[in-house]
Amino acid sequence: MAIIEAHGIRKSYGSLLALHDVDLAVEEGEILALIGPSGSGKSTLLRVLDLIEPANEGELSIFGIDVVAERGRWLDLRRRMGMLFQRPIVFNASVYDNVAMGLRYRRASGDEIDRRVNEALEAVGLSRYTRSRATDLSGGEQQRVALSRVLVTDPEVLFLDEPTANLDPTSTATIEEIVMRLNREAGMTVLISTHDLAQGQRLAHRVGVMIEGTIAQTGPSSDVFRAPKDRRIARFVGVQNIIPGRVVSRTEGLTTVEAGGRQILSATPPPADKVEIVIRGEDVSLHRREPMHEEAENLFPAMLTRIEPAAPFVNVTVHCGCDLVALVTARRADALGLREGVGVWISLQAKAVHLIPLTGH
Amino acid sequence: MVNGNPIVEGFIEAIELIIALDPQVVEITxxxxxxxxxxxxxAALIALPLGALIYFYEFRGKHAVVSTLQTLYALPTVIVGLVMFLFLSNIGPFGFLRLLYTPGGMIVTQTVLIIPLLMGLTVSALSGIDRDKRYTITALGASRLQTVMTIISEARFAVMAGVLLGFGRAIAEVGSVMIVGGNIRGATRVLTTAITLNTSMANYSLSIALGIILLSVALGVNLALSLVQRR
Known part of the structure; x- marks a missing residue:
């Protein structure tokens, strides 16, 4: 059952349109990552879904309750959810009082607050700071205080707004671990926004890509990475090669596309006559001589035109009618003796060649 | 006694007056x-809730109200003194209260003088609580009242700093207490008016003694302010 269901959400601040046409369903117990560039509306969407601020238009139901019609129940619904923000936020009080805030708002008894706060601080490894002033802690510690402050209230849905964007790798790992465990053991539904693609992939069952105020694509992260629906998504998920082409024929499950005088085979059904070919750099294999037992459908000679280090990889640009960028490990580039001006062979599986309709740009 | 310089002499006499706890000096202080x-x-009793109301409620002209308050920070004390004098004198609407030339009247006048300052500083202290903190409070499930209480408690040090500034302005001003209090010996004479009078009467030692005391009060306020602001 969908625990959150949103349709046609629109939100603007004055003349600035932050969200439009947002459709999203979040299943109970899943981890959904919203990925997208800064300013694409991720934080705003999380705030709208956590009922921190109202949308201007659209339908929204949370826990099966139509929240647009029932404004009177927002406080109760909000108390079943929790949100952790990007910037570590602590209040000018002791660590204990910071973590107790949500429980005090809910009028929990003193004994219960005592027990749960101490438990929560234990869990994030901050017991020794219980009586310290929260503002004196480091950024990573403050974020852990903020996380325990949310978790003591036992939220059914947890929103994380770029929770680790400002943190060191150790604090990031701690927070990711806690979130994954809560999801696994307590079945907590988690919505996390991040501009870190790897974090999205690591944590989430499903990702939604936000571009310019709307959700452009949702699905398992592998789909979004390998088969982006359009050029903007492809760009955001780090596709190196987006090449315009023309569909020539379609036979036996393979589409032939002509680009730069070269015919390339793709396993994607043609979405239009004029297309763009989307190829991830790591899917392009380089060889020094013609491979004998190569099973890739696409195999052709090319001229190496540029080598660019991008540790631990190198970006190798080759020309074969059109320019293609291949991602090669630095070690392999050495072993192959790659340098500008040499002739190489490239192989490419038809499955790795994704097609999107060509749009004016 | 050192002969010659009246300033040096006055200074030495002033120290003596303070150390000996001269009754006149003590009484005025x-x-x-x-x-x-x-x-x-x-002023705090009136201005803090009003400042909070201005901050928490959205209404037309809010911006204008806040700008007006900020302009009133620099309200000339003699103007306040004049207006309050007219209000409290026998020909004024509050003449029946018989507050003119009494400490009560001076208290009312200084209260009026620093209310805009305290209100304005309360508004800016509360505005100092950033948006992310307010989102956090809401997200933690605070009701409307709980939100207000949390924000006020979070701004408490900044609000306190505003109150201290208000006190500093009140104790240091001379214009309004001179007009409304009348500087009557043993009744309405305060540090600032006593310094004015004694200086014009060439009674430098008493002026310097009172000046030292006024300065130490101001210094004390500043010290407290920096302690509060460090929190």
């Missing part, structure tokens, strides 16, 4: 503190 502390207390 206590009255000054009493008037300004009481005025600050009543």
């Amino acid at each position: 206590i009255r000054s503190l009493y008037v300004s502390l009481t005025a600050t207390f009543f």
